Amino acid sequence: MQLYKERLERVEAVMRGKEPDRVPIYAATAVWHGAYAGYTTREVLFDYGKCREAALKVARDFDFDLWAVIAGLEGMILCTAFMEKQPEVGVSSRFLVGKFHEVLRDVYTRWPGIELAENAHPQFIGKELMKVEEYEQLAENPLDFIHRVILPRMCEGLRDVGSPEYNATLAKFGMEVERYTSFFNNLIVGLIGLGYPAIPMSWSYAPLDFIGDFLRDVKNVVLDLYRHPDKVEAAVKALTPVFVKTAAISGAIPPEVKKQLGTDIVQCFFPLHLNEYLNPKLYNEFYWPYLKKVFEEVIKMGQTPVVLFEGRHDAHLETLRELPKKKVVGVFEKTDPRKVREVAGDHVILVSGPPNALLIGGTPQKVEEYMKKLLEDVKEGGFMIWPGVDGGLSRDVKPENLKAMVEAIKKYGKY
Amino acid sequence: MRMAGEEFVKALADLDEARVLELTRKRVDAKEDPFTILDDVRKATDIIGKRFEEGRYFVSDLIMAGEILKQVMDLLRPVMGKKKGVSKGKVVVGTVEGDVHDIGLSIVTALLEAEGFEVVNLGVDQPPKAFVEAIRNHKPKVVGLSGLLTEAIESMKKTIEEIKAAGLRDKVKVIIGGGRTSEEVKEYTGADEWADDAAVGVRKIKELAGVA
Numbered sequence: 001m002q003l004y005k006e007r008l009e010r011v012e013a014v015m016r017g018k019e020p021d022r023v024p025i026y027a028a029t030a031v032w033h034g035a036y037a038g039y040t041t042r043e044v045l046f047d048y049g050k051c052r053e054a055a056l057k058v059a060r061d062f063d064f065d066l067w068a069v070i071a072g073l074e075g076m077i078l079c080t081a082f083m084e085k086q087p088e089v090g091v092s093s094r095f096l097v098g099k100f101h102e103v104l105r106d107v108y109t110r111w112p113g114i115e116l117a118e119n120a121h122p123q124f125i126g127k128e129l130m131k132v133e134e135y136e137q138l139a140e141n142p143l144d145f146i147h148r149v150i151l152p153r154m155c156e157g158l159r160d161v162g163s164p165e166y167n168a169t170l171a172k173f174g175m176e177v178e179r180y181t182s183f184f185n186n187l188i189v190g191l192i193g194l195g196y197p198a199i200p201m202s203w204s205y206a207p208l209d210f211i212g213d214f215l216r217d218v219k220n221v222v223l224d225l226y227r228h229p230d231k232v233e234a235a236v237k238a239l240t241p242v243f244v245k246t247a248a249i250s251g252a253i254p255p256e257v258k259k260q261l262g263t264d265i266v267q268c269f270f271p272l273h274l275n276e277y278l279n280p281k282l283y284n285e286f287y288w289p290y291l292k293k294v295f296e297e298v299i300k301m302g303q304t305p306v307v308l309f310e311g312r313h314d315a316h317l318e319t320l321r322e323l324p325k326k327k328v329v330g331v332f333e334k335t336d337p338r339k340v341r342e343v344a345g346d347h348v349i350l351v352s353g354p355p356n357a358l359l360i361g362g363t364p365q366k367v368e369e370y371m372k373k374l375l376e377d378v379k380e381g382g383f384m385i386w387p388g389v390d391g392g393l394s395r396d397v398k399p400e401n402l403k404a405m406v407e408a409i410k411k412y413g414k415y
Numbered sequence: 416m417r418m419a420g421e422e423f424v425k426a427l428a429d430l431d432e433a434r435v436l437e438l439t440r441k442r443v444d445a446k447e448d449p450f451t452i453l454d455d456v457r458k459a460t461d462i463i464g465k466r467f468e469e470g471r472y473f474v475s476d477l478i479m480a481g482e483i484l485k486q487v488m489d490l491l492r493p494v495m496g497k498k499k500g501v502s503k504g505k506v507v508v509g510t511v512e513g514d515v516h517d518i519g520l521s522i523v524t525a526l527l528e529a530e531g532f533e534v535v536n537l538g539v540d541q542p543p544k545a546f547v548e549a550i551r552n553h554k555p556k557v558v559g560l561s562g563l564l565t566e567a568i569e570s571m572k573k574t575i576e577e578i579k580a581a582g583l584r585d586k587v588k589v590i591i592g593g594g595r596t597s598e599e600v601k602e603y604t605g606a607d608e609w610a611d612d613a614a615v616g617v618r619k620i621k622e623l624a625g626v627a
Contacts, residue, residue: 110515116540120513121566219518222478226432279473311594315473334594334611356565357595361603390595394565 003195007065008262011197014382015265015304017326017349023375023413024065025385025406026351031121032393033058033069041395042113045071045098045122048183055187059194061399063406067196069187070392072097073109073124074271076205077154077214081146083203083246089174091250092181094203094269098122099176103169105156108214121395129153130215132224135231138215139238150215198261202251202268202303206291207239208232209273218277225282232286240290244297251303267329268303270294276311276334288319299327309333310391313340320344333390337378350378353389354405359397364404371408385409419447420455427459427487428466430479439490449495453531456487460529460617467614477613478518481525488528502533503626507549508559509537511570516563519592522613523559523620530617532624543570543577550583556624559616560606562593572604579605588623592616 013020034044037054044051055069072095083090093100098111110116110123129150130138138145152158157169188198211232212221224232251266258264270291278287295305306329313335320330321344330348332340337352354362354370362370375383387405388394419442426434442452463480466472506527510520517539527534535553537545546558558578560571571591578584590608591601601609608623610616621627 116515117513121564123515123564125515219478219521222475223482225475226430226479277474277478279475282475315470355595355597357568357597357600357603360565360568361599388565391565396566396569 001195004192004197005262007195008197008199011065011199011384012263012265014349014384015199015267015329017346017382019380019382019415022415023379023383023385023409025063025387025409026066026068027062027064027387027393028068028070029388029393030070030072031395032388032397035395036061036399040112040118041121042111042118045112048179052183052187052190056190056194059191059196062402065197066199067191070095072100073122074213075100076203076210077146077150079203079250080205080210080242080246081143081151083249084143087249088181089177090246091203092177092184094250096124097180099180100173103157103172103176104154106154107156108154119395124213126213126217127154128215128217128220130211132216132220132228132231135224135228135235138211139231139234142235142238142242154214197263199263200251200253200257200261200266201306202247202266202298204243204247204268204270204294204298204305206270206272206274206287207236207243207294208287208290209271210239210243211235212274218274221274222277225278225286229286236286236290240293243294247294247298247303248301251298251301264302266303267306268298269306269308271308272310272313275309275313275316280315283316284319288316292319292322295323295328299324304329307331309335317343320347323347329384331386331389337374337383341378346381349382349384351384351386351389352378353386355390356388356394356397359388359401359405360394362401364400367401367404368408371405372412375409375412379413379415385413420451423452424455424459424462427456427480427483428462430463430476430483432479432483432486435483436486436490439487443490443494449491452491453495456484456529457531460484460526464526464614464618467612468618472614474612477522477526481522484525484529488525501531503531503621504557504624505533505535505553505555506557506559506620506624507535507537507546507553507555508561509541509546509549510539510561510563511567511574512540512542513570514562514564514567515539516561519563519594519613519616520561523561523592523616526613526617527620530621532620543574546574547577547581547583550578550587551581555587557588557590557620559620560589560591562591563595565595567593568595568600568604571600571606575605590616590619590623 010020010024031041033054037057039050075096078093079090107127112118112120158166212218247268308331310333325346328348331351423438524534524536589606591606592610596609596611608619610619
């Protein structure tokens with residue numbers, strides 16, 4: 001348990017805005033562990049036994065500080081739909097895994113061995129499920145609208161509300177959620193045994209992203225902002241308290257669990273999607289004020305927002321200064337971390353890392369050079385590495401490059 | 416007439432959808448030469464591209480621009496009849512195998528068509544042989560390989576290798592496009608150029624086609 005404690009202290013220090021003994025590594029992937037263990041993408045996503053075995057093999061062979069296997073695609077709509085009335089289902093359906101897709105037959109996602117080749121990466125495509133005339137209905141009662149209108153359009157298995165197939169699909173979905181939950185808990189226990197800390201996570205979302213990702217699709221929501229700004233605004237307002245509530249419910253970790261895990265940090269996970277798309281005017285009017293409101297409420301609950309700033313966030317960096325200091329962890333995908341430091345300072349706890357392209361196409365020597373420079377430039381004041389910063393470790397990442405990254409952090413990441 | 420042109424260019428560059436469509440209809444009704452209108456469309460897309468590269472426009476603006484352009488082209492196509500303008504050349508574009516994303520692909524297609532290229536859009540999840548066949552059939556100046564996923568990098572590499580194996584690599588310029596592309600990825604895949612946004616992509620395609 002010495003290793004568990006050591007790693008946990010390292011990560012906790014950074015998440016509280018301090019410098020630990022050295023820069024910690026927060027590794028995450030959907031499928032890379034499978035490729036590393038010699039499985040196809042299909043196998044590692046649909047066979048929980050293989051997924052667990054592969055994840056534990058990586059845990060043994062590599063020395064990360066946090067290791068998260070997220071074997072699913074964006075699924076916040078299920079999580080949102082079920083959180084209030086059935087939190088167990090809500091919490092465990094945060095990511096849409098392959099087995100859920102098999103049962104629900106959702107229109108958003110494509111999977112290896114079903115719609116795609118065995119070794120293809122699963123993909124979230126999204127779809128326009130809500131018509132522009134339905135914004136008012138969404139704003140009036142978001143949860144009711146999701147259940148009655150969207151879920152039947154989203155899932156072939158739920159097309160006909162009240163039909164035998166509808167009920168059977170929901171029952172089967174419940175069973176798959178249970179299977180996934182027990183796989184996941186089992187994996188966590190295995191990882192704890194190997195000295196990997198488990199820091200609880202809670203679930204929330206940027207309100208406008210919810211509309212873009214699950215209801216109107218990205219292109220349409222952007223056009224709506226130009227053509228029907230009032231409708232969008234009313235809907236975003238109505239969705240804001242929904243995502244405060246999902247965080248409150250999913251982040252209510254029982255004290256005995258916190259004690260067992262040795263930490264009272266709760267990471268509230270936010271992947272941002274439209275940030276790169278929106279010009280500052282639209283961002284500041286429709287995206288940021290509502291996201292900021294959710295951040296503030298989540299922080300009030302004592303949780304730590306862990307935010308994936310996808311794409312380029314450059315144009316919106318100034319707004320981060322409106323956040324309280326040392327309360328929000330920010331993973332920056334394509335924004336230069338040096339620039340984030342300079343503009344946002346202590347208002348964001350900085351996370352960055354080598355991009356997948358370097359870990360795929362580079363050499364151990366190139367990786368070391370990159371890491372040395374990165375660490376020298378930004379480690380001061382607390383910093384964390386997220387390898388494969390663009391979406392987590394990709395299937396084609398070369399193990400020797402990842403090993404070189406870990407060694408470089410041990411060499412250049414000490415304080 | 417020139418006044419109408421200037422106002423049209425400004426409205427389009429400023430992404431004033433309603434005004435652009437109103438002016439387009441007016442000009443078409445006034446039997447103005449559709450190719451004059453098309454010239455103005457190109458002027459406006461140049462301004463849009465420039466504003467994007469200067470950091471004044473963002474992806475949301477390009478999406479809106481693509482949407483307006485599509486509607487303008489729909490209004491112009493019937494009056495252009497069989498007569499074709501001076502083509503800047505053919506470009507084949509598609510999303511590579513294993514990736515089914517198409518936002519970047521659609522924006523680039525709309526901008527290239529507005530620029531006067533003949534665009535052959537193969538669609539998403541296209542295997543290397545689809546690109547090879549399209550190069551044989553259409554003899555484009557430039558081929559654009561699109562992909563959003565990190566996994567698309569390997570597909571792009573494989574596609575370019577097959578273009579080479581088919582003996583077509585020196586007949587065509589290849590640009591890769593998508594959020595995960597970079598100078599390193601360009602080197603790794605063996606492409607001639609890369610772009611991680613649509614406006615830069617269109618500028619580089621013009622350069623590769625020798626019409627910049």
